Amino acid sequence: MGGIRVSGILVLCLLVVIGSTDAQLQLGFYTKKCPKAEKIVKNFVEEHIRNAPSLAAALIRMHFHDCFVRGCDASVLVNSTSSNQAEKDAPPNLTLRGFDFIDRIKSLVEAQCPGVVSCADVIALAARDSVVATGGPFWNVPTGRRDGVISRSSEALASIPSPFSNFTTLQTSFANQGLDLKDLVLLSGAHTIGVSHCTSFTNRLYNFTGKGDQDPDLNSQYAANLKAKKCKSLSDNTTIVEMDPGSHRSFDLSYYTLLLKRRGLFQSDSALTKSSTTYNYIKQLLQGSSQNFHAEFAKSMEKMGRVKVKTGSSGQIRKHCAVVNS
Incomplete structure (x- = not known):
């Protein structure tokens, strides 16, 4: 009797493992x-990104902002x-671009396949494909994400690190x-790559501590x-x-070189x-090659793309990305 019970438990555990494996992201x-599906995304990106290369940075930012609130x-x-x-109307997201691009x-x-491909996967694939189309690194995008049904601006404001964040805030936000x-x-x-509005950093130029001063670290x-x-x-x-003056269209190490020059x-x-x-990570990157940076960046992008994803029966596959299915 005890043997039967143990066997039953083992079978149950095996089923749980199999079920959880089926619900994971996969290439x-x-x-x-x-x-x-993936070819449709890639073809659309390649067809249109040449006329709007700055969208590559915008779509990476969208993917980042998405994953930091309730997961990707x-x-x-x-x-x-x-x-x-x-979330779309939270202050950190008011300058996001590319919504129409994703909708299209x-x-x-x-x-092609009604109700099959999630908006979350479309964002992840389009971000990768747009960077590749502009000469940047390739990274694997395992798919199978499902779309969330909750979106709150207050959570975006609380979770997305801002350009004004100090090191402690950034460390906590990423952790x-x-x-x-x-x-x-x-x-x-x-x-x-990419550009920014002045309002994301003019405090460093004109009023860093509220006394009309300039950031001494700049x-x-x-x-x-x-x-x-x-x-x-x-x-x-x-x-x-430009966020990386003189090199904002090239996915290279210039950004890190500028960091060490304040x-x-x-x-x-x-x-x-x-x-x-x-600081030491930055120095290590600069001692390597752009190819090494691309490879390491790819690993972190794939890791970010897995943050708190919804798979299996969680969430839904939205028919229209801007509206939760009724």
Whole structure:
């Protein structure tokens, strides 16, 4: 009798393991259910990204902002309603771009395979494919994510690290997502492409401590150039500035070189030099090659793409990315 009971427990445990394995992300998740899904995403990205290469940075940022709130579940795409302000309308997300781009891809995969491919997977694939299309690194994107049904602006405000974050805040924010300091350095490397509005850093130029002063950690020559040629006032909310001046279209090590010269644009960039651990990671990257950086960045992107994902029967597959299925 005892033997039967033990055998029954072992069978039950085996079923649990099998069930949990089936619910995990996997490469080629859509091979049988929607074999053309990943090709549809890739083709659309390659067709359109050449006319809007800056979207590569925008889509990485969207993927990042999505994963840091309730995991990578496309909750960042949900529209607000009369009874709920969604993540999309939280201050950190007001400058996000690419929503229409994702919607257009989703409509194509829906036409091919209705109700099969999640918006969360579309974001993850499009972010990767857009970076590759602009000459950046490739990383594996296992699929099988499902879409969340909750999106709250308050959670986005609380969870997404800001350009004003200090080292402690960044460390805590990343740790909350299961990401370590190496991931912090590598994922920040995405700032090697893209641009920013002045309002994300003009406090460093004009009013760092509230006394009309300049951030002493910002290279004075760089600051003077920004004041004279770019952000001419604290309230400038229209001017766009390259995050990696002179190299913002190349996925290279230039961003890290600038950090060590105190030319990181954001306070959160400068913060990476405040810890001996992150400072040493930066030096190690600079002692290596761009290919090594690409490989390490790819590992952290794949790791981030797994943060608190919904799989199996969790969540849903939204028909329209901006609206939770009724």
